[in-house]
Amino acid sequence: MAEVRRKTGKPLQVNPHKLSQPMGATLAFLGVDRCMPLMHGAQGCASFTKVMFTRHFCEPIALQTTAVTDVTAVLDGGDYSITESIKNIGDKVCPALIGVHTTGLTETKGDDLRGVASKIEAPLVYVNTPDYQGGLESGWTLTVQALIEQLTEPCERTDARKVVLVPHVSMQPIEVEKLREFIEAFGFEVVAVPDLSSSLDNHLGEKQASLSGGGVTVAELEGLADAGAVVTVGASVKPVGATLQKKNPAIRHRHFDHVSGLVGTDELVAWLLETSARDTPPAVVERWRKRLQDAMLDSHFSIGQTRFLLVAEPDHLAAMAASLREVGGKVALAIATVDSPVLGDIEADRVIVGDLEDAEQLRDDYDIIIGNFHTEALAHRVGKRAVMRGFPNYEEIGSALKNDVLYEGGAYFLFDIANAAERMRESEVHHARERIKQQGAAA
Amino acid sequence: MEGLLVSSKPKIKELLVESACEHNKGHKKGPCNTPTPGATTGGCALDGAQIALFPFADAAHLIHGPMSCVGGAWETRLTPTSWPGRDLTQTGFATDINTNDVVFSGEKKLAEAIDHVITHYAPEAVFVYSTCVTALTGDDIDAVCRQGSERHGTPCVPVHAPGFVGAKNLGSRIAGEAVLRHLIGTKEPEDTTPFDINLIGEHNNTGELWRYRHLLEELGIRVRSTFSGDGRIASIRTAHRAKLNVIVCAKSLISMTRKMEEQYGIPWISCSFYGMTDTSNSILAIAEALGDADLIARTRALIAREEARLEEKLIPYRAVFAGKKAVLNTGGNKSWSIASALQDLGIEVVATSVRKSTEADKAKARQYLGEDAILMTSPASQQAQVIDDTGAHLLLAGGRSLYTAIKKRIAFTDVNQEKKKSYGGYDGLLVLAEDLKNSLQNPVFELVDRKAPWQK
Numbered sequence: 001m002a003e004v005r006r007k008t009g010k011p012l013q014v015n016p017h018k019l020s021q022p023m024g025a026t027l028a029f030l031g032v033d034r035c036m037p038l039m040h041g042a043q044g045c046a047s048f049t050k051v052m053f054t055r056h057f058c059e060p061i062a063l064q065t066t067a068v069t070d071v072t073a074v075l076d077g078g079d080y081s082i083t084e085s086i087k088n089i090g091d092k093v094c095p096a097l098i099g100v101h102t103t104g105l106t107e108t109k110g111d112d113l114r115g116v117a118s119k120i121e122a123p124l125v126y127v128n129t130p131d132y133q134g135g136l137e138s139g140w141t142l143t144v145q146a147l148i149e150q151l152t153e154p155c156e157r158t159d160a161r162k163v164v165l166v167p168h169v170s171m172q173p174i175e176v177e178k179l180r181e182f183i184e185a186f187g188f189e190v191v192a193v194p195d196l197s198s199s200l201d202n203h204l205g206e207k208q209a210s211l212s213g214g215g216v217t218v219a220e221l222e223g224l225a226d227a228g229a230v231v232t233v234g235a236s237v238k239p240v241g242a243t244l245q246k247k248n249p250a251i252r253h254r255h256f257d258h259v260s261g262l263v264g265t266d267e268l269v270a271w272l273l274e275t276s277a278r279d280t281p282p283a284v285v286e287r288w289r290k291r292l293q294d295a296m297l298d299s300h301f302s303i304g305q306t307r308f309l310l311v312a313e314p315d316h317l318a319a320m321a322a323s324l325r326e327v328g329g330k331v332a333l334a335i336a337t338v339d340s341p342v343l344g345d346i347e348a349d350r351v352i353v354g355d356l357e358d359a360e361q362l363r364d365d366y367d368i369i370i371g372n373f374h375t376e377a378l379a380h381r382v383g384k385r386a387v388m389r390g391f392p393n394y395e396e397i398g399s400a401l402k403n404d405v406l407y408e409g410g411a412y413f414l415f416d417i418a419n420a421a422e423r424m425r426e427s428e429v430h431h432a433r434e435r436i437k438q439q440g441a442a443a
Numbered sequence: 444m445e446g447l448l449v450s451s452k453p454k455i456k457e458l459l460v461e462s463a464c465e466h467n468k469g470h471k472k473g474p475c476n477t478p479t480p481g482a483t484t485g486g487c488a489l490d491g492a493q494i495a496l497f498p499f500a501d502a503a504h505l506i507h508g509p510m511s512c513v514g515g516a517w518e519t520r521l522t523p524t525s526w527p528g529r530d531l532t533q534t535g536f537a538t539d540i541n542t543n544d545v546v547f548s549g550e551k552k553l554a555e556a557i558d559h560v561i562t563h564y565a566p567e568a569v570f571v572y573s574t575c576v577t578a579l580t581g582d583d584i585d586a587v588c589r590q591g592s593e594r595h596g597t598p599c600v601p602v603h604a605p606g607f608v609g610a611k612n613l614g615s616r617i618a619g620e621a622v623l624r625h626l627i628g629t630k631e632p633e634d635t636t637p638f639d640i641n642l643i644g645e646h647n648n649t650g651e652l653w654r655y656r657h658l659l660e661e662l663g664i665r666v667r668s669t670f671s672g673d674g675r676i677a678s679i680r681t682a683h684r685a686k687l688n689v690i691v692c693a694k695s696l697i698s699m700t701r702k703m704e705e706q707y708g709i710p711w712i713s714c715s716f717y718g719m720t721d722t723s724n725s726i727l728a729i730a731e732a733l734g735d736a737d738l739i740a741r742t743r744a745l746i747a748r749e750e751a752r753l754e755e756k757l758i759p760y761r762a763v764f765a766g767k768k769a770v771l772n773t774g775g776n777k778s779w780s781i782a783s784a785l786q787d788l789g790i791e792v793v794a795t796s797v798r799k800s801t802e803a804d805k806a807k808a809r810q811y812l813g814e815d816a817i818l819m820t821s822p823a824s825q826q827a828q829v830i831d832d833t834g835a836h837l838l839l840a841g842g843r844s845l846y847t848a849i850k851k852r853i854a855f856t857d858v859n860q861e862k863k864k865s866y867g868g869y870d871g872l873l874v875l876a877e878d879l880k881n882s883l884q885n886p887v888f889e890l891v892d893r894k895a896p897w898q899k
């Protein structure tokens with residue numbers, strides 16, 4: 001399939017789109033109800049993260065820091081700063097869970113997180129997420145695993161109607177909701193872990209983010225292990241299936257690399273029909289499938305003549321590339337933040353782990369860019385058009401409610417992309433005609 | 444012996460107990476804030492150093508650390524430049540260290556990264572920022588920078604502001620220290636005038652510098668260099684030949700101006716360019732500090748002209764703002780500088796926050812707002828009550844306070860730095876007036892929290 005380059009081969013990142021592992025951990029904890037994510041590092045680790053998610057979601061973000069200083073970095077093994085933090089958080093709010101996650105600083109100094117956690121009575125989940133390893137996806141996955149390992153009670157029976165859904169980190173809140181409701185429409189009860197759809201979905205709430213509001217509850221996390229099945233979406237979260245099966249080996253694990261486009265959604269529906277023992281899907285699902293089919297035909301002409309650069313997390317790349325390929329989009333280049341097993345399966349001419357400097361150098365390969373807000377400036381520099389997707393998006397509002405998945409979102413996605421491609425071509429035609437006019441006037 | 448200590452690391456303690464800093468007067472608890480675990484907001488020293496130096500668009504800014512330190516933060520600084528070359532303020536460089544670099548040192552990688560940056564982007568200088576991890580593993584960025592400078596003939600400046608040494612203010616000071624030590628005084632200017640000034644702490648956020656710089660130039664006052672808005676490395680290297688340092692809304696850089704006074708005999712004054720009154724006062728203060736009678740006379744004339752021009756343009760707004768009361772919840776010197784701008788527009792400021800203000804800021808706020816105004820020490824919990832008590836029509840605050848305004852059904856304007864418009868200088872007041880008018884006339888604040896049909 002694609003030519004894959006898994007290492008950057010450079011001593012630095014120039015115009016990076018990679019995000020850090022602790023950032024992924026924070027986001028995962030924000031999908032747990034009444035949680036206070038507590039980043040164990042210097043105050044800036046949390047501040048940079050908080051600012052990023054605040055601006056992306058246009059929402060206040062609950063996040064605290066253990067505020068490690070140069071002095072505590074040397075003298076403290078984490079005991080002081082973590083216990084002190086939990087005491088100070090407890091003075092103001094009463095979280096259902098505190099999500100302690102480490103950073104490069106506290107991993108370098110070698111804090112014994114597990115040891116500290118064992119001495120703390122407050123409800124707490126801890127996870128090691130040094131930011132010199134992995135990225136957004138791995139931070140998210142490690143946190144989901146930690147939530148299950150440390151909270152979920154082992155169980156021996158299963159409830160065939162209950163499904164645990166584990167989305168990958170790049171799925172926006174509305175996408176998690178759409179997927180949850182889609183599965184529920186087949187008669188299942190679904191618990192999404194984490195569930196950003198009720199916490200960061202741009203709703204006007206009473207509380208100003210003193211804690212996360214919405215998300216999967218601690219009680220639901222404790223009781224996950226009676227599920228009949230666990231559905232993982234995205235290669236990065238695939239290992240979570242086995243994590244939950246350790247609590248109850250009878251749980252079935254079904255994995256999808258993505259649930260985008262016609263084929264991707266068909267596969268999910270086939271499984272849902274089989275598992276629910278239904279012959280036909282709910283009427284609304286059938287209807288949306290027909291709308292997507294129509295959208296594919298309406299958009300294929302435009303997208304089919306367009307070359308794409310995709311810039312995103314690996315699982316997000318796989319999803320978008322599949323959608324575009326179904327209508328003939330040529331994914332000339334896909335740039336991933338980090339290496340992932342899924343890179344080899346992405347439907348693109350070339351897949352690399354890299355940065356936007358790479359994108360700039362390969363500017364002749366593509367017409368339309370799909371990526372985070374940094375690709376907007378890239379598009380200006382290289383004279384292309386960009387469509388915003390992925391973290392972070394500071395340029396646009398409404399990111400949390402942007403739906404690209406399943407039949408329904410797949411149709412919206414194709415419309416967005418086809419319209420952008422058409423506007424680009426319109427503008428090229430306009431400029432060409434202006435040039436001809438000017439030449440005419442000059443002659 | 445002193446000369447043998449070659450490290451360019453500033454002595455953090457010295458910077459923390461800056462004698463000219465108001466925060467350090469009359470405090471028993473000790474110098475500028477030590478963060479409390481689990482109860483800390485705000486950026487770290489590295490964030491502060493980035494804020495202070497990133498506006499130099501002709502210099503590369505290379506973060507030696509993991510992705511958290513820059514991944515979400517690059518291309519977010521709204522400091523435009525007139526530098527014709529590639530805008531390096533908006534270009535992210537990071538060594539993105541991995542486990543290997545932590546265990547075996549990241550110095551070689553850093554050296555190669557410097558080579559890459561200089562070869563491909565030809566910056567006027569490279570600022571190399573240490574971070575918590577690389578400070579802890581002990582990478583010698585001084586040595587790597589020294590060798591880089593020698594190898595390429597481009598100044599490579601180490602910035603020792605790892606996040607764990609303190610908050611943004613300290614990082615900003617450390618940045619000033621790095622520039623003072625490695626750049627200022629390394630080049631002689633081609634010409635000087637008696638009216639050469641440096642603007643220190645003017646970052647040209649949203650183009651604020653451009654709101655008043657042309658007025659200074661019209662008066663024959665030359666901005667020799669800025670630290671760092673629309674700044675140039677070549678200019679800051681000659682900053683030691685200025686006649687006056689003007690520190691703009693930035694307490695954190697007092698160390699820098701104090702040291703420049705000690706080393707180069709450059710006096711300094713503190714200015715604000717928010718609102719008409721402050722802008723006029725500041726321009727006049729600069730002229731007076733330069734001490735030329737003719738300049739002062741010309742400055743008074745220019746101020747009179749500009750104020751008359753502005754007053755005329757403000758006439759349509761006067762009716763909108765007549766009788767309107769505002770509550771202001773923002774930090775530091777903004778507690779009085781924005782208040783002053785609001786008063787210029789004819790809005791009564793009935794309360795302001797002094798939570799993070801120095802004693803001098805509090806005194807100034809009292810002086811600007813008058814005896815009846817409320818100085819809020821805990822604005823988050825106070826402001827709702829204050830709005831009720833004063834009958835305020837407008838809340839100017841950070842985004843977190845939006846809900847308070849909606850609950851109270853009064854207009855809201857976000858004053859935080861995320862704003863994309865400049866309110867500085869004379870013309871900035873018109874922009875502020877337009878934004879406030881739009882807020883006051885927008886029905887959304889009244890409407891959005893109305894009861895749903897199913898609510899009783």
